[in-house]
Amino acid sequence: MTNQEKINRNAFLQNLGLKGAALVAVYCAGNSLTSCQNDSGVTPLAGDIILDLTDPKYAALKSANGYVVLSSQYVVVARTGTDIYVAVTLICSHQQQREITYRSGEFYCTAHGARFDNTGKGLNTEGKKGLTVYPTVLSGTTLTIKAA
Template identity: 55%
Template sequence: MKLQEKISRNNFLKQLGFTGASLLAIYGLDSCVNESGTTPIGNVTVDLSAAENAVLKNNGGYKVINSIVVANNNGTYVAATLTCSHEGQRQITFSNKEWYCTAHGARFDTSGKGLNSNGSKGLTVYQTSLSGTTLTITS
């Protein structure tokens, strides 16, 4: 390619019709999402007697349901968002009686309070209630 054929990135974008304002509008669209990185869940019910939820009968067992991590913590059910507040990774698990992000090691207690610097922003947790074998999770 000859030097005369090369154009700057700015000129290229201008030729495409992109100006600084339109680029800001495009990149700014994601600012309209929930800043916590989580979506309100309403009510989610889990049938604990169903075979696919058998892992939840075990102490420390957890399962991801609709972007929610549900866990059995010594017979009490706890639930949190799958999305870590550290860098938005969807890698929250339940281990050693706490929430843990496998991406960067953020740790949170079962109430969502951060336990290390990567978890300092906290974690969204949800209310749980048990009626018979039906677990209800609400935001």
């Protein structure tokens, strides 16, 4: 099988020789199983996101450790230091919940407790898959979150 070929969970379990009740038991417990497919749930940004930091809706970004959630773009932006901004996906890699926030100097999923550092690296078991981080560019009072 090449890297390009995909196999669904049912076919995989049948290939292991599981049949009948054993197959049903394992398949029904499948909520704790994951497939080999890329199911991160993260959609690449359609284009750059430009924020005017003088806009009151981004007031939280005036303080270190402040953050805003851009729900329609599935992005969380945090100010991690003086003129340092980090943008990550709102979608947690653990179970694709849209629950990422910023607290105590790290990104955190309020659904299951996944933790990530400012580079997107997972800090605990739930965060082990990491988090998608987008490049940011600050020019005056304009913050650009780069799509690629």
